[in-house]
Amino acid sequence: MDIILMIQALAIGIFCYLGSVSSPWLLGVTGGYYTIGRPLVAGLIIGIILGDVTTGIILGVAVQAAFIATISTGGTQNQEITYAAYGGIALGILAEASTGVTVTLSVGIGVLGLFLHNLMMVLNSGWNRRAENAAKKGDAQGIARNNGIYPQIVNFLLRVIPIGLAVYLGEGFVKAFLDFVPDKVTHMMDVLGGLLPALGIALLMNLLIREKSHFIFFVTGFAFIVFISNNMIALTIFSLLIAYVIYLVASNSTPSPISDDDEVI
Amino acid sequence: MPKLTKKDLRKSWLNWAMYNLSSMSFEKLEAHGFAHSMIPIIKKLYKDDPEEYRKALERHSVFHNVEPQVGSVINGITASMEEERANGKDIDDDIFVSVKTSTMGPLSGIGDSTIQGILIPVLLSIAMAISSSGNPLGVLLYMVGYVSIAGWLSYFLYMRGYQLGVNSIDTIVGEGSERLRDAFNILGILVIGGLAASFVKLSTAIEIPNGEETLVLQETLDSFFPGLLGLISVIFSWYLIAKKRISATKVLLILIGISIVGVLLGIF
Numbered sequence: 420m421d422i423i424l425m426i427q428a429l430a431i432g433i434f435c436y437l438g439s440v441s442s443p444w445l446l447g448v449t450g451g452y453y454t455i456g457r458p459l460v461a462g463l464i465i466g467i468i469l470g471d472v473t474t475g476i477i478l479g480v481a482v483q484a485a486f487i488a489t490i491s492t493g494g495t496q497n498q499e500i501t502y503a504a505y506g507g508i509a510l511g512i513l514a515e516a517s518t519g520v521t522v523t524l525s526v527g528i529g530v531l532g533l534f535l536h537n538l539m540m541v542l543n544s545g546w547n548r549r550a551e552n553a554a555k556k557g558d559a560q561g562i563a564r565n566n567g568i569y570p571q572i573v574n575f576l577l578r579v580i581p582i583g584l585a586v587y588l589g590e591g592f593v594k595a596f597l598d599f600v601p602d603k604v605t606h607m608m609d610v611l612g613g614l615l616p617a618l619g620i621a622l623l624m625n626l627l628i629r630e631k632s633h634f635i636f637f638v639t640g641f642a643f644i645v646f647i648s649n650n651m652i653a654l655t656i657f658s659l660l661i662a663y664v665i666y667l668v669a670s671n672s673t674p675s676p677i678s679d680d681d682e683v684i
Numbered sequence: 685m686p687k688l689t690k691k692d693l694r695k696s697w698l699n700w701a702m703y704n705l706s707s708m709s710f711e712k713l714e715a716h717g718f719a720h721s722m723i724p725i726i727k728k729l730y731k732d733d734p735e736e737y738r739k740a741l742e743r744h745s746v747f748h749n750v751e752p753q754v755g756s757v758i759n760g761i762t763a764s765m766e767e768e769r770a771n772g773k774d775i776d777d778d779i780f781v782s783v784k785t786s787t788m789g790p791l792s793g794i795g796d797s798t799i800q801g802i803l804i805p806v807l808l809s810i811a812m813a814i815s816s817s818g819n820p821l822g823v824l825l826y827m828v829g830y831v832s833i834a835g836w837l838s839y840f841l842y843m844r845g846y847q848l849g850v851n852s853i854d855t856i857v858g859e860g861s862e863r864l865r866d867a868f869n870i871l872g873i874l875v876i877g878g879l880a881a882s883f884v885k886l887s888t889a890i891e892i893p894n895g896e897e898t899l900v901l902q903e904t905l906d907s908f909f910p911g912l913l914g915l916i917s918v919i920f921s922w923y924l925i926a927k928k929r930i931s932a933t934k935v936l937l938i939l940i941g942i943s944i945v946g947v948l949l950g951i952f
Contacts, residue, residue, distance in 0.1 A: 443702035448752055449834045453804060454827050459811060463823040473818030480812045484883035487805055487876075497933040526936075543709035550707065550716040554745040557738030559723045562745070563703075566716035570707040603947060610952045611943040613885030614917055618935055620880045621921035626801040627873050628926070636870055638915075640877020645910050651813030651878055655806065658874035666867035 421587075428509075428586035430468050432579035434461070435505035441539070441574055443567060458482035458504035458525070465509050478511045479504075481518035482525045485615035488622035502532025502582065509586045514593035519612025520605060524593070526615065528585070535577050539570075546570045636661075686729045686770045688846075693763060695724040697842040700759045701835075704752040714748040718759070725763045729770035740766065743777050750788045751795025753838045757852055758787055760845020783850060790857050798865060802872035803833065809879045816882075884914035888951055 436442060438456030445451040454460055462479015466472035482504055489500045507525025510516070516524065546565045553561025597605065628634055643654050700721035707716050722744045730737035750758060761783060769775040807829050814822030845852045855861060890901040905912050917939075924930040924938070946952040 441705045441708050443706045446831070446835060447700075447702045447704055447706075449701065449838065450831050453799075453834065454830055457804075457808070457826070459808060459815065459823055460827060463820055472820060476815050476818045476820060476823060479823070480816050483808060483812060484879075487808065487879065487883075489800070497936065540709050543707050544711060546707050547709050547712045547716060550719070551745055554719060554741040555738070557734060557741055559727065559741060562716060562719050562741065563723060566707045566720045567703040606952075607943050607947045610886070610947055611940060613914075614939050614943060615936075616880070616883040616885075617914070617917040617921045618932065618939060620876055620884065620918050621925050621935070622932060623801060623805055623876050624873070624918075624922045625926045626797055627869055627876070628922075629869070633870070633873055636873040637877040637880075640874040640879075641881045641911070641915055642877075643874075644878040644881035649882070651810050651875075651882065654878040655810055655871075655875060658871045661874060662867040662871040665870050666863060669863045669866060 424590070425587055427468050428583045429579065431465055431505055431509050431586050432581075432583035434464050434468075435501050435582045436575050436578040438501045438505070439574060439578060440501075440536075442571065452501070456501040456504070458486055458500065458508065461501070461504035462508050465505065465512065469509065469512050471512055474512050475508065478508045478518060478521045481522050481612065482508055485522045485526065485612070485619060486529075487616060487619040488626075497533065498526060498529025499532035499536045500529065502535065502578070503529030505582050506532070506585050506589075509582075510589045510593050513586070513590040514597060516593065516597060517605070517609055517612075519609030520597065522612035522615055523608040535581060539574055539577050542573050543570050686731075686767070688725060688728060688763060688767050692724045692728050693760075693843065693846055696721050696759060696763055697756060697839055699723065700752070700756055700842070701838055704755075712747055714750065714752070715745055717752075718748040719745040721759050722762065722766070725766055729766055736770075743780060746781070748784065748788070749792070751792045751799065753799060753834050754791050754795030754841060754856065755788070756838045757791065757841040757845035757856065758784060760842040760847075761787075761849055761852060762845075764846045764849050787853055791853075794856060794865070798868065799834065802868050804830065805879065806872060806875045809875050809882075812879075813882065880914065880918045881911050884911075884918055886913040886917055886952065888913060890951060 434455060437445060438451055438454075438461065440448060440452040440456070442451045445455060455464070459476075459479045462475045462477070462482070463472065464475075466475020466479075469475065486498075486500050486503065503525040506528035507521055510524055510528075511518075511521030546569050549569075550562050550565035553559075553565060624637060628637065640654060640658070643657065644651070648654075700717065703720045704714050704717040706720075708714065719741060722740070726737060726740045726744075730740055744762070762780065765775055765780065765783070807826050811822035811826035811829075814825065816822075841852075841856070844855055848855070887902045888905070892899040892901060909915075921935055921939070924935050925932065930938075943952070
């Protein structure tokens with residue numbers, strides 16, 4: 420038994436739990452799901468745990484690109500992002516996989532993770548009933564325990580066990596799989612890994628582009644990076660300027676409110 | 685006259701910020717998270733009236749669903765309404781329910797589109813660009829940036845909700861804020877355009893025999909529009925989702941299909 424890998428696998432599982440959407444310990448979703456739970460941050464954390472920060476971050480950036488639009492409401496989720504990030508990136512580092520293969524691996528683990536997440540939500544109905552009864556009895560302590568503490572035990576187990584096992588047992592399995600499959604399949608995974616961010620970005624566009632005319636700003640942003648300067652900070656500053664100009668124009672063109680008395684026919 | 689102190693409000697905010705989704709289920713979502721956040725308020729206001737205390741706990745244990753970081757304003761409003769009720773104002777259960785249900789929808793719409801749609805993608809885009817070759821600085825920048833902006837926002841909106849009551853909703857959905865959000869929306873669209881250029885990677889393997897030489901199609905494309913195939917794949921995915929109303933899962937399957945067939949035919 421490999422004790423070091425076991426401890427590493429356990430630590431990765433614990434961070435996967437801390438980054439989950441219902442984990443309260445890092446100021447709820449603020450420090451948890453939206454910070455520790457992002458694949459970019461997961462890449463750094465897994466890199467530190469496995470002793471290869473550079474690879475961790477590079478894989479984290481690649482997986483993050485594919486999961487750029489995790490919009491938890493208003494659209495049906497098809498993957499669970501923290502399972503995907505912690506399982507996929509860790510196995511990617513251990514199996515020395517390419518970024519494309521790691522992204523594909525993450526998507527697969529994310530689909531399985533969604534089942535576990537939904538299972539947790541079903542099991543939480545039981546805790547909800549207990550919290551309801553506590554409220555009926557006027558037992559504030561009971562609400563706090565059945566809302567904040569007990570459901571977390573289930574959530575913890577549903578993340579630490581599967582992710583820990585996947586990392587501990589998966590290294591050899593993924594390596595053998597990558598050796599076994601023909602190069603063409605690995606190449607397909609690489610192509611898919613490069614293509615998946617298109618879906619996430621399309622989902623964001625669907626949310627942000629409310630008028631046809633907005634589309635030109637998307638193409639402008641694309642062209643800025645491709646033709647003018649491949650520098651995201653420069654683009655952000657340029658975008659702030661454009662946004663400010665639009666804000667000024669909108670503020671000035673708003674008619675001042677007219678009361679009924681002033682109405683002239 | 686029972687009066688809430690800053691300490692009660694801070695405790696209530698912290699309970700909400702931490703435990704809003706901790707017992708999430710399909711049928712109740714944030715119900716008990718909301719009750720959890722009201723505990724410090726109820727303890728202070730109704731400590732001498734066990735029946736009111738019990739009723740208050742029960743009244744805040746109902747279905748609740750809002751973007752939690754922006755939605756903290758509802759907790760602030762509710763705290764101020766409970767304080768008024770404890771001081772004799774006639775506020776019955778229906779008013780609490782209607783304030784919550786009428787604000788949840790608009791607040792979630794705004795919260796999801798500005799936080800998940802603009803703030804997070806813009807911060808991530810900058811961080812990913814800095815960290816793309818393995819530099820941890822971008823990641824750290826994202827962590828500090830996001831936690832401070834979203835943490836402050838959640839706290840500020842709770843306190844604003846307490847001070848202004850129902851009027852505080854105008855801070856978020858009012859006309860001035862709408863103009864600001866429209867401007868940030870444009871910022872978001874510009875930045876994700878850049879994100880698409882940096883991270884959607886597709887290149888063709890097609891080579892066209894041209895007399896003695898072969899013409900490498902990708903080199904020709906790069907010479908006049910680098911990243912053109914990436915741009916086309918984003919617009920294609922967006923077209924399927926926004927115009928054809930195809931679900932994200934189906935688009936994912938279509939992209940998998942394109943990768944498989946494209947490699948088999950030697951296009952990619």
